Amino acid sequence: MTEETSTGAPSRRSLLGWGGAGLVLGAAAAGGAVAVTREESDAGDAVPAASTGAAVDFYGPHQAGIATPVQDRLHFAAFDVKTEDREEFVALLKEWTRAAARMTAGHAVGEGAFGGLAEAPPDDTGEALGLKPSRLTLTLGFGPSLFERHGERFGLAGRRPKALVDLPKFPGDNLDRARSDGDLCVQACADDPQVAVHAIRNLARIGFGKVAIRWSQLGFGKTSSTTPDAQTPRNLMGFKDGTRNIAGTDEARLARHVWVGEKDGPDWMTGGSYLVARRIRMNIETWDRTSLREQEDVFGRDKGEGAAVGKAKERDEPFLKAMKPDAHVRLAHPDSNGGATILRRGYSFTDGTDGLGRLDAGLFFLAYQRDVREGFIPVQRSLAAKDALNEYIQHVGSAVYAVPPGVRDKDDWWGRALFTGKA
Amino acid sequence: MTEETSTGAPSRRSLLGWGGAGLVLGAAAAGGAVAVTREESDAGDAVPAASTGAAVDFYGPHQAGIATPVQDRLHFAAFDVKTEDREEFVALLKEWTRAAARMTAGHAVGEGAFGGLAEAPPDDTGEALGLKPSRLTLTLGFGPSLFERHGERFGLAGRRPKALVDLPKFPGDNLDRARSDGDLCVQACADDPQVAVHAIRNLARIGFGKVAIRWSQLGFGKTSSTTPDAQTPRNLMGFKDGTRNIAGTDEARLARHVWVGEKDGPDWMTGGSYLVARRIRMNIETWDRTSLREQEDVFGRDKGEGAAVGKAKERDEPFLKAMKPDAHVRLAHPDSNGGATILRRGYSFTDGTDGLGRLDAGLFFLAYQRDVREGFIPVQRSLAAKDALNEYIQHVGSAVYAVPPGVRDKDDWWGRALFTGKA
Numbered sequence: 001m002t003e004e005t006s007t008g009a010p011s012r013r014s015l016l017g018w019g020g021a022g023l024v025l026g027a028a029a030a031g032g033a034v035a036v037t038r039e040e041s042d043a044g045d046a047v048p049a050a051s052t053g054a055a056v057d058f059y060g061p062h063q064a065g066i067a068t069p070v071q072d073r074l075h076f077a078a079f080d081v082k083t084e085d086r087e088e089f090v091a092l093l094k095e096w097t098r099a100a101a102r103m104t105a106g107h108a109v110g111e112g113a114f115g116g117l118a119e120a121p122p123d124d125t126g127e128a129l130g131l132k133p134s135r136l137t138l139t140l141g142f143g144p145s146l147f148e149r150h151g152e153r154f155g156l157a158g159r160r161p162k163a164l165v166d167l168p169k170f171p172g173d174n175l176d177r178a179r180s181d182g183d184l185c186v187q188a189c190a191d192d193p194q195v196a197v198h199a200i201r202n203l204a205r206i207g208f209g210k211v212a213i214r215w216s217q218l219g220f221g222k223t224s225s226t227t228p229d230a231q232t233p234r235n236l237m238g239f240k241d242g243t244r245n246i247a248g249t250d251e252a253r254l255a256r257h258v259w260v261g262e263k264d265g266p267d268w269m270t271g272g273s274y275l276v277a278r279r280i281r282m283n284i285e286t287w288d289r290t291s292l293r294e295q296e297d298v299f300g301r302d303k304g305e306g307a308a309v310g311k312a313k314e315r316d317e318p319f320l321k322a323m324k325p326d327a328h329v330r331l332a333h334p335d336s337n338g339g340a341t342i343l344r345r346g347y348s349f350t351d352g353t354d355g356l357g358r359l360d361a362g363l364f365f366l367a368y369q370r371d372v373r374e375g376f377i378p379v380q381r382s383l384a385a386k387d388a389l390n391e392y393i394q395h396v397g398s399a400v401y402a403v404p405p406g407v408r409d410k411d412d413w414w415g416r417a418l419f420t421g422k423a
Numbered sequence: 424m425t426e427e428t429s430t431g432a433p434s435r436r437s438l439l440g441w442g443g444a445g446l447v448l449g450a451a452a453a454g455g456a457v458a459v460t461r462e463e464s465d466a467g468d469a470v471p472a473a474s475t476g477a478a479v480d481f482y483g484p485h486q487a488g489i490a491t492p493v494q495d496r497l498h499f500a501a502f503d504v505k506t507e508d509r510e511e512f513v514a515l516l517k518e519w520t521r522a523a524a525r526m527t528a529g530h531a532v533g534e535g536a537f538g539g540l541a542e543a544p545p546d547d548t549g550e551a552l553g554l555k556p557s558r559l560t561l562t563l564g565f566g567p568s569l570f571e572r573h574g575e576r577f578g579l580a581g582r583r584p585k586a587l588v589d590l591p592k593f594p595g596d597n598l599d600r601a602r603s604d605g606d607l608c609v610q611a612c613a614d615d616p617q618v619a620v621h622a623i624r625n626l627a628r629i630g631f632g633k634v635a636i637r638w639s640q641l642g643f644g645k646t647s648s649t650t651p652d653a654q655t656p657r658n659l660m661g662f663k664d665g666t667r668n669i670a671g672t673d674e675a676r677l678a679r680h681v682w683v684g685e686k687d688g689p690d691w692m693t694g695g696s697y698l699v700a701r702r703i704r705m706n707i708e709t710w711d712r713t714s715l716r717e718q719e720d721v722f723g724r725d726k727g728e729g730a731a732v733g734k735a736k737e738r739d740e741p742f743l744k745a746m747k748p749d750a751h752v753r754l755a756h757p758d759s760n761g762g763a764t765i766l767r768r769g770y771s772f773t774d775g776t777d778g779l780g781r782l783d784a785g786l787f788f789l790a791y792q793r794d795v796r797e798g799f800i801p802v803q804r805s806l807a808a809k810d811a812l813n814e815y816i817q818h819v820g821s822a823v824y825a826v827p828p829g830v831r832d833k834d835d836w837w838g839r840a841l842f843t844g845k846a
Contacts, residue, residue: 237550
C-alpha cells in the first residue's frame with residue numbers, strides 16, 4: 001500500500017510540473033475557509049492520519065490559514081521592504097501570489113521545476129520535492145510601517161486602516177525590536193515543517209533585493225484548535241488554554257469577531273482580518289518548580305482534564321466567580337472584557353537555551369480579529385494588569401498586521417484592492 | 424474511528440500512571456535496535472501512517488536511537504555537570520534512566536503523574552499528556568570533558584576510551600564554543616516534536632542543580648534514512664545525500680562500522696558507539712542563486728532523482744571517476760577514504776535569521792561509528808580539504824561523545840559499567 005492510496009492525496013512528486021495533472025483535494029467547504037475533508041479528531045492526534053497530506057484551497061473570499069483547521073507546524077516570517085519602486089513591489093506581490101498558489105497545491109515554484117535551463121538557478125529550491133501538500137497555507141499581512149514608511153512612495157498615504165492601530169505598551173512588556181514589527185508578514189502553516197520552511201524560504205528567495213526577512217519564528221506544536229469539540233492541545237506549561245476558541249466552521253462568530261465587514265472599512269479590507277503576533281517567553285524552570293495547586297490556581301483549570309475550577313470537563317462552561325480574581329481563564333474570558341473575542345492560532349516554540357542555560361521557549365501567540373481595538377487590546381489590558389500568569393511569562397516580541405481578503409482566482413493577487421483601489 | 428484503533432498504538436492519555444496497563448508495541452526485532460512494526464516506506468512519507476505513534480523498546484544490548492529507523496524530529500541537548508559529588512551524579516543517571524524508560528514507553532515521568540500531592544510540583548511537566556509515544560528514543564553520551572574535568576572526582580581517571588579522541592581542527596572550521604562540546608549529551612528523536620522537547624525538558628528539570636544544558640538543537644526534518652531501500656530525505660540544499668547509509672537491519676555492517684566490539688575496549692563500551700555532532704550552517708541565499716548545473720556538479724548527483732553522475736537511479740552504484748574530483752559524493756565515498764563508513768542520522772535545522780537577514784539554517788549532522796579515528800575523521804579530512812560544497816557551508820559547532828551500550832533491564836542504568844567497573 002502506498003501513501004497515495006492510503007490518504008487519497010497526491011505526493012509532490014506526482015504533481016511536479018510535468019503535464020499539470022495535479023489533483024487538489026478539498027476546497028469544497030462553504031466560504032473556502034475550511035478545505036480539508038476530515039475534521040481533526042483529537043488534540044492528542046499529533047499525526048492525524050488521512051487529512052494531513054491534503055491540499056487546502058488557496059483561493060476564496062478569505063485567506064486560508066485563519067479559519068482553516070490549525071495545522072501542526074508553523075514558520076512565520078516578518079519582512080521589511082527594500083525596494084522604493086512601487087511597480088517592482090506590486091510585481092513582487094503578483095509573483096508571490098503565483099508561487100503561493102503553486103506551493104499550497106503541492107507543486108514546485110515555477111513551471112519548469114528542474115526541467116529548466118541547467119545554467120540558471122532552479123525555480124524551486126527542491127527540499128519539498130516528494131513531500132505532500134501537507135495542508136500548507138500561506139497568509140499575507142501588511143504592517144503599519146508599510147503605510148508609514150512607504151506610504152507616499154507606494155501611493156498608500158491615507159490608506160492605513162483605522163483598526164490597524166499601534167499596540168499600546170502593556171505593563172510587563174519587554175519587547176525586542178529585532179523580533180517585532182515588519183512591513184509584511186507571511187504565516188506558513190503545514191502539517192510537515194519542511195513544507196512550511198520551504199515555502200517561506202522560496203518567498204524570501206523570490207523577493208531577494210526587494211524585501212528582506214526582518215525576523216522569523218518556527219513553531220513546533222500548535223496550542224489552539226479551531227475545530228468544534230476537538231480537545232485543545234497543551235501549551236508548554238502543560239495546560240490546555242483557549243478552550244473556547246472560535247470554531248472555523250462557526251460562520252456567525254467568524255463574521256462577528258474575525259472578518260472585516262463591508263461597513264467596517266476600508267473597502268480593500270472587506271473579508272480580511274487583523275493579526276496580532278506576540279512572542280511570549282515562559283520562565284519554564286520556575287514554572288516547573290511550582291506546585292500543582294499553584295499552577296491550577298494560576299490558570300483556573302485542573303491540569304489533567306483542563307476543566308475550569310469546580311467543573312468536570314474541558315468544555316463545561318466556567319463559573320468565573322469560583323476562580324481566584326487573578327486566574328488566567330477568568331481574566332481572559334469574554335465576560336470579563338465586554339465580550340471581546342479573538343481567534344487564536346498560537347504555537348509552542350523552543351529556540352535553544354539562553355546564556356544562563358535556561359530554555360528559550362514559550363508561546364508564539366497569533367490571534368485574528370475584526371478590530372484590534374475590540375479584540376486583543378482589551379483582553380491584554382486586563383491580563384497585563386492582573387493575570388497571575390505574569391509571574392511566569394514575559395512578552396518579548398510584538399507585531400500587528402492588516403490581513404487582506406482572500407485571492408479570488410488566478411487573475412487576482414495579494415493586496416490588489418489596496419494597490420489598485422478596486423475591490 | 425479513533426486514532427487508537429487506526430494505529431494500534433495506545434495514547435499517552437491511556438497510559439498515564441493509573442494501573443500501569445500500558446501496552447508497549449514493538450521491541451520484537453533482533454537486537455532490540457529496530458522496534459517498530461512497519462518500515463518507513465518513503466522519504467516523501469513525512470507523516471507515515473501507522474508506525475509513527477508506536478513505542479520503541481528502551482531496553483536492549485544497544486541504545487535505541489542509533490540503528491532505529493530515523494524518526495522525523497530531533498531535540499538534542501548537551502549538558503555540563505555541575506555537581507562535584509559522585510554519588511549524586513550516579514543517582515541522577517539512575518533517575519534519568521527510569522524517566523527515559525517511562526517516557527519512551529509513552530508514560531509520564533513518575534508514577535503519580537498529576538495524582539500526587541497538590542502542594543508539590545508535578546512529577547511530569549504535562550505537555551505530552553495525551554500524545555502518543557511517537558517512537559521516542561533517548562540516547563545518552565559522555566563527552567571527553569567528563570573524563571578530563573571530572574575524572575578524578577568521579578573515579579573515572581584513566582577510563583576515557585582511546586577512540587574518544589578530541590577532533591582535530593579541520594580547514595574551514597569556524598566553531599562557536601557555546602554550541603560545541605559538553606560533558607553529556609542526550610539525543611531525543613521522535614515523530615512528534617512536542618514529545619522530543621518534552622523529554623529533554625523533563626530530563627533537564629530532573630537534573631536541576633546537578634547538570635545544566637550547555638546548548639541544544641532542534642531539528643525539524645530528518646535528512647538520513649537507515650531503512651533499506653527507502654528514498655533518502657532531502658536536505659535544505661534540495662539534494663539527497665548519504666544514500667549509501669548503513670541500514671539499521673544490516674547486522675554485519677553495524678558490527679563492522681558502528682558497534683564497539685569486545686576486543687575494541689574498554690569493556691564498558693562494548694555494544695556502544697561513538698557519536699560525532701556537527702552544526703553545519705548552509706549559505707542558503709548563495710546556494711539558491713547558483714545554477715542547477717553547478718549544484719549538480721558540487722554534489723555529483725542530479726537534483727531531481729538523486730542519481731550519481733551518469734546513473735539513472737538514486738541507488739545505482741556511483742562511478743566515482745565520472746564525477747569532478749571535488750564532487751561531494753566522490754570525496755565522501757568509502758572508496759575515497761580507505762573504506763571509512765559512518766551511520767548518519769542528521770536533521771535539517773532553521774533557527775530564524777541572523778543579523779544580516781540571512782536564514783540561520785543548515786544540517787545538524789549526527790554520525791555514529793565504532794571508532795572516530797576510522798570513521799568521521801578520515802572522511803572529514805578529505806571533505807574539508809577539497810569538497811566543492813565548502814563554498815556553500817561552514818561547520819559552526821562540534822562535539823564528540825562515547826555512547827555506552829544499551830540498558831539491559833529495569834535494574835540496569837545508563838553508564839553503570841563505566842561507574843561500577845562491572846560489564
